[in-house]
Amino acid sequence: MDAPLVLTTRIDPKEVDKEAHNIDVTARYPVEFYRATQEIKNPTEIESMMDLVSSRLGTPEQYEHFMFTHDTSNIAAGPLNSSYKTLGSMIEKMEAQLSLANRIRAVDAPDVAERVLKSHFLPDLIGNLRSFSRQRMRCIKCGEKFRRPPLTGACPKCGGNVVLTVHEGAVRKYLEISKEIGERYGVSSYTRQRIELLDYDICSLFENHKVKQLGLSDFMSGSAR
Numbered sequence: 001m002d003a004p005l006v007l008t009t010r011i012d013p014k015e016v017d018k019e020a021h022n023i024d025v026t027a028r029y030p031v032e033f034y035r036a037t038q039e040i041k042n043p044t045e046i047e048s049m050m051d052l053v054s055s056r057l058g059t060p061e062q063y064e065h066f067m068f069t070h071d072t073s074n075i076a077a078g079p080l081n082s083s084y085k086t087l088g089s090m091i092e093k094m095e096a097q098l099s100l101a102n103r104i105r106a107v108d109a110p111d112v113a114e115r116v117l118k119s120h121f122l123p124d125l126i127g128n129l130r131s132f133s134r135q136r137m138r139c140i141k142c143g144e145k146f147r148r149p150p151l152t153g154a155c156p157k158c159g160g161n162v163v164l165t166v167h168e169g170a171v172r173k174y175l176e177i178s179k180e181i182g183e184r185y186g187v188s189s190y191t192r193q194r195i196e197l198l199d200y201d202i203c204s205l206f207e208n209h210k211v212k213q214l215g216l217s218d219f220m221s222g223s224a225r
C-alpha cells in the first residue's frame with residue numbers, strides 16, 4: 001500500500017497526480033478518434049479533440065460537467081473481490097495471467113512471462129537464497145534465537161532442539177515454475193541463464209554431494225618411493 005507522504009487540506013486539481021489529468025470527460029468519442037486508432041497515431045496528436053481534464057485546469061469546468069460514454073446504475077459497481085485475492089498461490093496467479101495474455105491478441109505473452117520472471121520470481125529466488133544463508137536459528141522449546149547454530153546442536157538455555165527459521169522449500173518455491181515458464185515462453189537467453197545460475201546456486205547449497213572420506217594411504221598406493 002502507498003503510504004501518504006504529503007497531506008493537503010485544500011485539493012487543487014493542478015496539484016493532483018498527472019495521470020488524473022489524462023481522463024477524457026467527453027460524452028462521446030468523435031469519429032476522428034476511431035480513424036486515428038486505425039492509423040495507430042500517437043495519442044498526443046489527437047489530445048486536443050478528446051476534452052481531457054488537463055485542458056480544463058484553472059477554469060470552473062475543472063470541477064463540473066464531467067461526461068462519460070457508458071451509463072451505470074451504481075458508480076461503485078464493479079468486482080467486489082479481485083482474482084488476485086480469489087486465486088490461491090502465486091503459481092495459480094501466474095498461470096491465470098498468462099492464460100489471459102495468450103487469449104488477448106494485443107498482448108505479447110512471452111513479454112509478460114519475461115516481465116513476471118524478472119520483476120517477481122527472480123528477485124524472490126535471489127532474496128530467499130540470501131536470507132537462507134543469513135538466517136537465524138531458533139530453539140523449538142523456549143524460542144530463543146541464535147545468530148549461528150550452537151556447536152553442541154542443542155539450545156544452551158534449555159537443551160531443546162535448534163532448528164532453521166528459513167527452509168529449503170521457501171528458497172526453491174519458484175525455481176521449477178520459473179524454469180518451466182522460461183522454457184514454455186522462450187524468454188530471452190539472458191533471463192534463462194539467470195534462472196540456470198540460480199538453479200546452480202541453489203543446488204550447490206542444498207545438494208548433499210556425499211564426501212568420500214579418503215585416508216592418507218589412498219594417495220600412496222602403487223608408486224611408493
Ligand SMILES: [Zn+2]
Nearest residue numbers: 139142155158
Ligand atoms: Zn531453548
